Amino acid sequence: MTDVPTGPVVPVEPDPGARTGRPVAHDGPRVDVLGVRHHGPGSARAVAAALDELRPTVVLLEGPADADPLSVYVPGLVPPVALLATVDDDPAQASFWPFASFSPEWQALAWAAAHDVPVRFIDLPSGTVAALTAARRAAEAALDVPADEDESAVPGGADSHASSVPDVEHDVPGDEAPDTPAPASVREDPLGALAAAAGHDDAERWWEDVVEQRSGSLETFAAVAEAMAALREHAEHDTRTPEGDEDEELREAHMRQQVRAALREGHARIAVVCGAWHAPALTTPLPPAAPDARLLRGLPRVRTTLTWVPWTTARLARGSGYGAGVSAPGWYSHLFSVHEDVVPRWFVGVGAALRGRDLQVSSAHVIEASRLAESLATVRGHRSVALDDVMDATRAALCDGDAGLTEWVTRELVVGTGLGSVPDGVPALPLDVDLRATARRLRLKLEDAPRNLDLDLRTDGGLARSHLFHRLTLLDVPWATPRTSTVRSSGTFRESWTLRWQPELSVALAEAALHGTTVVGAANAAVRAAARDADLPRLTVLVEQTLLADLPEVLDALLGRVDERAAHAGDVEQLLDAVTPIIRAHRYSDVRGTPVARLAHVARTMLVRASSGIVPAALGRDDDTAADLARRVAEADAAVALLDHDPTTDVWVRTLRTVAAHDHLPGHPVGRATRLLLDGARITPEDVAERLSRVLSVGTPVRTQAGWIEGFLAGGGLVVAHDATLLGVLDDWLATVPGDALTDVLPVLRRTFGAMPAAERRAIGDATARLAARRGRGGPAAPTGDDGGLAIDDPRIAGPLATALLLLGGGR
Known part of the structure; x- marks a missing residue:
């Protein structure tokens, strides 16, 4: 044991030596x-x-x-x-x-x-x-x-x-703190x-x-x-x-x-x-x-x-969020556990962690970082190497000045990823007890190994499991995470989840216990807490989550708050963001056997308010904000399609027609509205070609033209690959764009086509090649058959065809 100087003896009764901090004899x-x-x-x-x-x-x-x-x-x-x-x-x-x-x-x-x-x-x-x-x-x-x-x-x-x-x-x-407070x-x-x-x-x-x-x-x-x-x-x-x-x-x-x-x-x-x-x-x-x-x-x-x-x-x-903490627990743990060569050993650990990410960090890097940290401490007048010295040396010597990599070191090592544990005999939280009892009743195991689970919501067991998973999601306890099902189904009665109970979820469950002693009660309280200061889109998301979690106790209050917020909402973006989850909730309410009459009223009212605000909101926008509005309109349209012959959809369609025919709106929303009408079979390809020709005429600004094309093709490029008329209009326009306008057009086109899947880009390229061949343009043209399709070059495909036949067992 290390010798430690004898400490102060502080007697119960007054003692002259008590104030000195020195040991005094006392019985x-x-x-x-x-x-x-x-x-x-x-x-x-x-x-x-x-x-x-x-x-x-x-x-x-x-x-x-x-x-x-x-x-x-x-x-x-x-x-x-x-x-x-x-x-x-x-x-x-x-x-x-x-x-x-x-x-x-x-x-x-x-x-x-x-x-x-x-x-x-x-x-x-x-x-x-x-x-x-x-x-x-x-x-x-x-x-x-x-x-x-x-x-x-x-x-x-x-x-x-x-x-x-x-x-x-x-x-x-x-x-x-960012601001220096008063003394x-x-x-x-x-x-x-x-x-x-x-x-x-x-x-x-x-x-x-x-x-x-x-x-x-x-x-x-x-x-x-x-x-x-x-x-x-x-x-x-x-x-x-x-x-x-x-x-x-x-x-x-x-x-x-x-x-x-x-x-x-x-x-x-x-x-x-x-x-x-x-x-x-x-x-x-x-x-x-x-x-x-x-x-x-x-x-x-x-x-x-x-x-x-x-x-x-x-x-x-x-x-x-817990005020008793320190900002660098990983560093403090190192200071506590290491007594000699504190700084070099820290950098050895940092180097090992970086090598684990396949980064080239040698012992020379570690030595240089240690020397740099000590030099910084000396220059700054520190008696010992401090954390800011260490982090500056880490960034310079080990991370090559990469701020993102330095942040990773901070997160993984300076803060750390350690997880504590408690033995089984410790009294369990009431919420933990309720969760485990519910899991046993539903025949679910809280195990660390991942397990995929497909639920049929038409059965009582499947619906009860779904309710539990969605309630835990509201509590930020992600025991079950949604996944894409491998079972083909176009209905809404199926859900697919991946279950894995990881040790850190015990911490999340402890925090969730602040909301209540049962899963249902805690989820209700969590929704109330989240709804207090939520904006309209967040409120509608909560409505959807509450419905999926089967929490009728708070649903009515949420719907009332949504209706109130929607009535005073002047921001059309918020209304559009709120439409999608509220319509989904309305549709899934029947599927889950929990019909909610007020949902239909709220959904219709919100859709009408959003429809009436789109045109005024689009006027005078720049390209970026207009593109953002067009994206929100498209997302809302996908939700409106779920309403199935609801009279309110007519209001929405009329709004799309108004936007698509408007001559003074930015190109993005006009092109997007036109595409939505085409995809919904509300206008014909001939109508689109006529509108496109008008938009791409000489009198329209080039940036508006490019925005229209970007908005139109954001729904996918196959529509022009399979429609020679539309492709011809686009080809003619691009061929006549003035040279001084190319700097404005090309970035938009690059962004538009770069966002498409490779197969779509290939299809458009093939269609363009066929169009060029028919028009007799120079450059490599794809061979075409009598029907306008690609011609087959028999000698060129003979070898690959023979190999394919051999693999399929069709002979040599």
């Missing part, structure tokens, strides 16, 4: 407060070393006090994991407390489990946190004050690692105050140098506690600091009470692991207990259920 119990940065590798190493040195008889951890019974499962957990607390009466109100291998709290849990030492969480119980959070939000809503976005870890919940008072936890460099108070940014006092303008860089990249010792904890005590004293006089923080006072009062309880039980050596900001408040001698007892008396509390759930390194990152 009574001792309380050592280890103030840490949550998810800090330096703090984690220091905690592990300190516990080995102190050998406490009980370990007290900042965390929900009602999670104590779950500590027995620690030996079977593989981090990253998280404590999850859900309110029994409102599962959407939940909290996560994530732990990684480099979290100081996790190291304390692991040490206590390995040494058979009792461990206790000492922060406010999760039920009290939930009740206080709900009360505060209700008060803010009554005052019309927006809630603090960083106040909770998840919607409706509070995270003990993201409390209203910073516990000296911030992201690593490189995750700065924060000491209470809001204790690291900034410490860094400024040390003459540094980068708080994160300072903390990295001083703590996180050092092994740490009990002396470090004494120094941090002393610094925080000074900051807390200064914060009392900071005019920018709000007068008191009730949550902080409650939390620290509860933690002090738990320390007193451990002392009353007769523990001789007590180790307290908490956020550094709280360390001075828990250092003995403690103040009288009576004020703390009065403060905690009568606190509200709701019933909650706690359990362990697996977590991922990506969700430990700040970008995942």
Whole structure:
């Protein structure tokens, strides 16, 4: 064991040596407060070393006090994991407390489990946190004050690692806010105050140098506690600091009470692991207990259920939405686990990962990257190589300046792809229990091997399975993913899925548990949450998904909101985007045996509103926005075809005819509307040829002509390959395009024909060759027979024909 300097002995009674941070002789119990940065590798190493040195008889951890019974499962957990607390009466109100291998709290849990030492969480119980959070939000809503976005870890919940008072936890460099805020108070940014006092303008860089990249010792904890005590004293006089923080006072009062309880039980050596900001408040001698007892008396509390759930390194990152994370968990894990040659070993791993992508990364590249990172740290005045030094060296020496490849390294290594696990004996989430029971009833297995499944929606079992899969899709738990069926069917009664239960889906299920305790209830709540701020297209997609998932409880409310939004929608693009899913939902409602009368009304009303807005919306558009409008019109037309003789389709057809005949609209929508009318047999090829001749006349701008052709051919090129008249009109036009206009026309034509499948381009080329031969143009012309088709050159095909006959068994 590495020798660690003896840490501060903090006696229960007043002791002259308690303030010095030096060991003093004392016969009574001792309380050592280890103030840490949550998810800090330096703090984690220091905690592990300190516990080995102190050998406490009980370990007290900042965390929900009602999670104590779950500590027995620690030996079977593989981090990253998280404590999850859900309110029994409102599962959407939940909290996560994530732990990684480099979290100081996790190291304390692991040490206590390995040494058979009792461990206790000492922060406010999760039920009290939930009740206080709900009360505060209700008060803010009554005052019309927006809630603090960083106040909770998840919607409706509070995270003990993201409390209203910073516990000296911030992201690593490189995750700065885009705008520089006004100077924060000491209470809001204790690291900034410490860094400024040390003459540094980068708080994160300072903390990295001083703590996180050092092994740490009990002396470090004494120094941090002393610094925080000074900051807390200064914060009392900071005019920018709000007068008191009730949550902080409650939390620290509860933690002090738990320390007193451990002392009353007769523990001789007590180790307290908490956020550094709280360390001075828990250092003995403690103040009288009576004020703390009065403060905690009568606190509200709701019933909650706690359990362990697996977590991922990506969700430990700040970008995942959980405020207690760090932006580089993969890098922090490396700092924690590697003690020598930290930077070279990191680059060895990066090089191996890049070689796994078949990139040429040699040992020379790795050596150069290591040297560059160290040089950058020196030039920048860093005491040690920081993450920004490492990433700059990675981009320059290993990725050849490729930003996309550097982002891949960040995602795969700096953030990481690690997944934690929990043993089978851990209490399961109610949602997990309900899902597994439903799967058993439907004869489905949650197994890792992929399995293809075709469902017949005309059977009860097939329909029930479909409902389950669509509900899980709404919950972002992709156990089943849609696939293209290999069974030919033109009906809508069949669905094809691929089932695979991967380990990371346990994390997704834990997040989905915030919505409810059953799959049906959680899906209903997820739809309500998604619909709150959804625009019209998103609402109609939700209607379709809700219908497929068979959630009638929320369907009526959704339809009402869709109708209301559609009535006030002034954006025709939104209306067109919304038409497709609402019409599909109307059609599939009958197929699934869930007819919804209001769907027909909403679909017809929305289609009429969209139809009336197309022509005004198209006027004055440029080429790009006109092409986008034409695409949306085509998508809506495909949906309208599903209505089957509905009177509303006549309105749509009249709109298409108006657009196709309009002389002042951009070319894209006019050409697309003409093609849609042709494909629907509403106009003849002769009509199209006449319109095309008129559009391609001299008086029409060349860009409008090119846009018309692009819009018309976007539906496929075979129409001109099989219609000599249309092809002739196009050929004549292209032959007469002025030279100075080719720069405008050729990019459009290249884009148009480049988007076609190779077989279509080949067919158009063959048709053009035949046309050229008939017109007697120069250049290579394909031979034609008497009927105008391609002539067969017998000598040229004799060899391939003989080979084909041999393969088919037809002789030599």
